[in-house]
Amino acid sequence: MVDEIVLLLPVLGRELGRPVPLELEASVKAGAPAHAFPSDAHVSPGHIQVLIALAKGPCSVGHIAHTLGVSRPAATQLVDRLSEHGMIERRHDPEDRRVVLVDYAPGMHEVARRIMGVRRTQLNAALDTLTDEEAVAFYKGLKEITAALGRVPGEEN
Amino acid sequence: MVDEIVLLLPVLGRELGRPVPLELEASVKAGAPAHAFPSDAHVSPGHIQVLIALAKGPCSVGHIAHTLGVSRPAATQLVDRLSEHGMIERRHDPEDRRVVLVDYAPGMHEVARRIMGVRRTQLNAALDTLTDEEAVAFYKGLKEITAALGRVPGEEN
DNA sequence: TCGGCTTCGTTAAGCGACTTATTTAACCGC
DNA sequence: GCGGTTAAATAAGTCGCTTAACGAAGCCGA
Numbered sequence: 001m002v003d004e005i006v007l008l009l010p011v012l013g014r015e016l017g018r019p020v021p022l023e024l025e026a027s028v029k030a031g032a033p034a035h036a037f038p039s040d041a042h043v044s045p046g047h048i049q050v051l052i053a054l055a056k057g058p059c060s061v062g063h064i065a066h067t068l069g070v071s072r073p074a075a076t077q078l079v080d081r082l083s084e085h086g087m088i089e090r091r092h093d094p095e096d097r098r099v100v101l102v103d104y105a106p107g108m109h110e111v112a113r114r115i116m117g118v119r120r121t122q123l124n125a126a127l128d129t130l131t132d133e134e135a136v137a138f139y140k141g142l143k144e145i146t147a148a149l150g151r152v153p154g155e156e157n
Numbered sequence: 158m159v160d161e162i163v164l165l166l167p168v169l170g171r172e173l174g175r176p177v178p179l180e181l182e183a184s185v186k187a188g189a190p191a192h193a194f195p196s197d198a199h200v201s202p203g204h205i206q207v208l209i210a211l212a213k214g215p216c217s218v219g220h221i222a223h224t225l226g227v228s229r230p231a232a233t234q235l236v237d238r239l240s241e242h243g244m245i246e247r248r249h250d251p252e253d254r255r256v257v258l259v260d261y262a263p264g265m266h267e268v269a270r271r272i273m274g275v276r277r278t279q280l281n282a283a284l285d286t287l288t289d290e291e292a293v294a295f296y297k298g299l300k301e302i303t304a305a306l307g308r309v310p311g312e313e314n
Numbered sequence: 315t316c317g318g319c320t321t322c323g324t325t326a327a328g329c330g331a332c333t334t335a336t337t338t339a340a341c342c343g344c
Numbered sequence: 345g346c347g348g349t350t351a352a353a354t355a356a357g358t359c360g361c362t363t364a365a366c367g368a369a370g371c372c373g374a
Contacts, residue, residue, distance in 0.1 A: 001292070001293075001296055002277050002280055002281060002284070003209050003212070003273070003277070004296065005280060005295075005296060005299065006205065006206075006209060006273070006276045006277060006280060007206055007209045007210065007224070008299055008300065008303055009169070009173055009202075009299070010173055010174075010202040010203065010205075010206055010225070011206075011225060011226040011303055012166070012170070012299065012302065012303045012306065013169070013170030013171075013173045013174060013202070014170075014225075014226055014227065014360090014361080015226060015303060015306040015307055016166055016167055016170050016306060017167075017170060017330095017331085017360095017361085018361095019330095044330080044331075045166075045167040045170070046167060046331075046332095048163065048167075049163075049164055049167055049168075052160050052163060052164045053164065055160070060351080060352090061351075061352060061353090062350090062351060062352080067164070068167070068168060068171075069168040069171055069172060070171065070331090070332070070333095071332075071333065071334080072351075072352065072353085073332085073333080073334085073352085073353075073354080073355095074331070074332055074333080075352090076352065076353060076354085077331080077332085077353095078331095080353095096340075096341070096350095096351085097339085097340060097341085097351095098339065098340045098341065098350070098351040098352070099340095099351060099352085100351075100352060100353095116160070116163070119163045120159050120160070120163060122305050122306060123159055123162060123163060123302065123305070124159060125305050126298070126301040126302040126304070126305035126306075127159070127298070127301075127302075129301050130294065130297065130298055130301065133290075133294065134294035134297060134298060135158075135294075135298065136158075137287065137290065137291035137292075137294035137295055137298075138162075138294055138295050138297075138298030138299070139158055139161065139162060140287065140291060140295075141283070141284070141287055141291060141292065141294075141295030141298075142162060142165055142166070142169065142295070143165065144283040144284070144286050144287065145169065145280065145283040145284075146165055146168055146169045146172060147283070148279050148280070148282050148283035149169065149172040149173060149279060149283075150168075150172035150175070171331090171332080174331095174332085174359095174360085175332095176359095201359085201360075203360075203361095217322080217323090218322075218323060218324090219321090219322060219323080227360090227361070227362090228361075228362060228363080229322075229323065229324085230323085230324070230325080230326095230361085230362080230363085231360075231361055231362080232323090233323065233324060233325090234360080234361085235360095237324095253321095253322085253369080253370070254322095254368085254369060254370085255321065255322040255323070255368070255369045255370065256321095256322065256323085256369095257322080257323060257324095
């Protein structure tokens with residue numbers, strides 16, 4: 001079974017990396033200001049992660065990078081794209097002006113929720129085939145494996 | 158919890174995508190002919206997947222692509238690299254000469270097992286913290302989610 | 315037996331998400 | 345003030361994947 005998992009994990013990783021199903025764009029545009037998503041908009045998993053991370057309130061670029069397990073430049077890039085599309089805004093932390101605080105742009109909270117909803121729907125469809133215990137076990141295993149392969153988001157180093 | 162999973166999955170994907178810990182190269186070289194892994198060798202998750210897929214016997218490039226969930230050119234590329242390093246060999250299927258059958262190169266079966274062992278070790282460390290039921294549930298959830306992401310829910314192109 | 319369709323693998327071109335190395339700006343202890 | 349440190353941004357490059365297009369081989373109806 002272990003081999004099966006090793007074989008399956010990268011498959012999941014690749015599926016996950018694919019641009020989120022096209023219907024998403026339409027669904028988002030429907031509820032967003034026209035300028036927010038120009039013709040070429042497409043949302044990557046990283047962008048969704050940023051939006052989820054922001055759901056708990058504004059946070060710094062560095063914190064985003066740490067949460068997502070990527071380098072700071074990568075986080076900067078994600079924030080760049082999202083802010084180009086008007087989804088989020090940067091502002092300086094008044095207490096430490098080196099820090100750039102990232103937060104939803106006004107009115108975008110709702111749109112963000114819808115974007116996250118797409119992935120959540122997919123995931124729920126899969127989780128529904130599992131019992132509650134299995135779902136919890138899956139989550140537990142996911143955390144363990146992520147930790148085993150690298151660092152876990154919440155953990156300090 | 159669903160959001161947590163959505164947040165965690167891409168992290169896992171990225172960790173998974175990182176070049177396998179460097180110790181691997183050394184460990185592999187130790188048991189492999191010198192020419193097999195020249196100075197710049199590095200093994201990606203895709204390569205490991207190919208080696209695992211071959212454990213069940215020779216198979217075609219197309220089959221590898223399907224198993225890994227990638228395009229055929231991508232599979233070709235993976236096979237290219239592995240065969241450059243002498244890990245695997247191509248030969249034509251006598252029954253259908255369009256088909257290219259891929260298999261371990263002579264004596265490489267053992268080396269392949271060692272390479273796979275690295276990932277397996279990491280994974281086992283994580284799975285050991287789970288009960289048997291949880292491990293099975295994780296595997297089940299993994300399959301379900303991979304399947305769920307594989308096709309767009311409710312949309313056929 | 316010949317054209318036309320399909321399938322397999324490869325080649326070519328390009329893209330997107332990441333990395334490291336470097337730069338700029340702001341905080342801090344002395 | 346002056347070094348040292350840290351946050352974010354910029355620059356350059358890498359890697360794994362994609363689509364498009366191609367040659368070769370099998371399949372098949374006329």
